[in-house]
Amino acid sequence: MRRLLFILPVSALIILGAIFFMLLADKTRDPGAVPSPLVGKPVPAFSLPRLDGNGSVTEADLKGAVTVFNVFASWCLPCRVEHPVLMRMAADKRLRIVGLNYKDKPEDAKKWLAELGNPFAVVASDRQGRAAIDFGVYGVPETFIIDARGIIRHKHVGPIHASEYPDRIAPVIERLLREGGGK
């Protein structure tokens, strides 16, 4: 019995080590990820002018197909880092990519898209950042992945690095596409 007591510390450490190993080995894990209360909820209602001035964008534009909803701004440097990844995603015709241009001058945003390429099917212009508040955005860029029913299924804070895409984003998209709702 007394012997067991002396074995306790080493056993506890081994279990702890195993847990650490599990966490480290999990490549899809993002230690900085803050669970968004919106994950699993329908997209909040909003209505914003389109960046190109032709009418408006509403939550209905995020439903009906697997949608990548990306918050960006021309003044945001990390968005530039992320941009090529979005361009690559845009090449995937099963997806719809919608942009939310956050606290930006429309002419700057248009110039930015003209220069770097436009991955978005449609871009909503949120000059005051009101819609972004409903989406719980606390920095640009942020990306939401929304299923065909209009439910937010995943949130990515910060730029999606090319190296992160295969591990953190692609599996989510593939899962949603399998559930049905490619466009």
Added chain:
Amino acid sequence: MIAETGHFALILAALIAAFQCVLPLAGAARGDQRLMDSGRTAAVAQFLFITVAFFSLMHAYVVSDFSVANVVQNSHSAKPMLYKIAGVWGNHEGSMVLWVLILALFGAAIAVFGRNLPHELRARVLAVQGMIGLAFLLFILATSNPFLRVDPAPMDGRGLNPILQDPGLAFHPPFLYLGYVGFSVAFAFAVAALIEGRVDAAWARWVRPWTLAAWCALTLGIALGSWWAYYELGWGGFWFWDPVENASFMPWLAGTALLHSAIVVEKRDALKSWTILLAILTFILAMMGTFLVRSGVLTSVHTFATDPGRGLFILALLLIAAVGSLGLYAWRAPGLRTGGVFAPISREGGLVLNNLLLATATATVLLGTLYPLLLEALDAGKVSVGAPYYNLTFVPIMAPLIVAMGIGPMLAWKRGDLPGVLARLRIAAIVTGIVICGAILLNDGPLMAVLGVGLACWLFMGALSELAERIRLFRIPLRESLRRLAHLPPAAIGMTVAHVSMAVIVLGITASAAWQSERVLVMAPGDGVDLAGYRVTLDRVEKVPGPNYTAERAAMSVTRKGNVVTVLRPEKRAFVTPPQTTTEAAIHTTWLADIYAVIGDPVAPKAGEGGKAGWTVRLYHNPLVPWIWIGAVIMVVGGLISLADRRHRVGAPARKTRSAETPAAGAA
């Protein structure tokens, strides 16, 4: 060329460390004096080579050698010299080199100054030190080489994170590492004792000064870190229960317990296997801290660029060290002969209570730090554990500890006389009662504040009563008392000073938590606001150039009853490389309180909403907050006084001749 020399020196140091793990151990097993002595030579040589490597890296920083990748990533030619030097350890690779440098320094110190240690024990301690050194050197060489070159070399570097460009932080890591790594000595002694199968009073006497020195350095390192957080982060607080703060705090708590339990081993030959376990756990906690910070398992302000490969490597090191040492413990510790018996109410009993409470406190912090990870591993979602958890769990453990701190030192060894001690503490109790009544009458904050003030007063009076008792103050002529005071052993004075410092810290924490005043508002030049009896007026905001940044500096005059007290100049600094802004809080201290001002972003007037233009300003009045750091410094002084005790330097009484299994009886 110099960078390659450094790299080469590190490789040589690793090879030497490999010899150091094996030869002295074999020598001690066979009783071969020459093999045992090779450990000393190896320890000194390892230290010299790591020193060469460290200064090679420092040279690259000082001359801004941008062909070295590490310098490119963390330095910039326009950076002040102090931060070029501090930049050496302001990044992952360099800080690991500092880590092994300090480890090797301790190893060399044992080799050179450990003359009075039995040769077998010294050889085994050096072998264990060699193993730790080898592990970390391999880690550096395999995953974190600071000497990698870039070709072509860029024109300039990317700069050190501006938030780290601060004198407080320049010295924070070295002290922290002195503490962490210092506990490696206690660890090595514990493992060596387990190999020998013998722990006695002499062993405790050798371990104690090393532990004490490490503990002093760690105390100072933690204090510097929290001081930096207080004035640099601009949040008005000094401790945030961040995982990385906890990572340094856990070894401190465990180390404090170790300091006290080693006294019992030394004086009474009891608590041996517990002390060994504490020595092992303290260092493992320090290593776990390194793992948590460096692997990217947790996020925190301290996370350097993380790399899962590094994480796995440190995890492997941690597990080898932990499984090896604790496995050895499970195997050998049951065979350690228990020593002196004691009654529950006795000095030993008091120290056991101290250890139980400190161990519980350590476990509490450990649980809070790891809980989010455990939940995540069980797939039960993500949570974060913050201050409310610690307030709820940590404070109730500390309160009885502080009550006991007042009583414990008065108890006699073996069998204490509690009623007698309480009678001698009646003055302390009366004063505490009066102070608590006063606090209840004057307190306009939470009730916890009364408790905090009461505890601080009790501890302060208790420590002084103990000292008065020792020198028989007022019971024998004053001159005689003073003569006794002068002849007290430094260890006794060190204890009183350290316990008093704890009272000062408790008071500082209580007052700043309970009675802080805060104002957050938009101010335009000319606006004034009242803050805890002062009036703060924003005079102007101007742009000021700095060496590698430009600042917006505000001038805020602080007046009290119409008299100007001071002018506060908080700044917001915009750095170019890397592009980042930092806040520089302006602090005016009266030693009884701080007036603390931070300037934020300019606010544009909102059209039609009647909002005004100006700057967001945060102002705090933090009563007694400087006492926290004053207390920490006094605590370190207490530790140093105790360290000066002759007992630690004069050789411990000779142990009986080597006999692997029989414990030496009554060596003290």
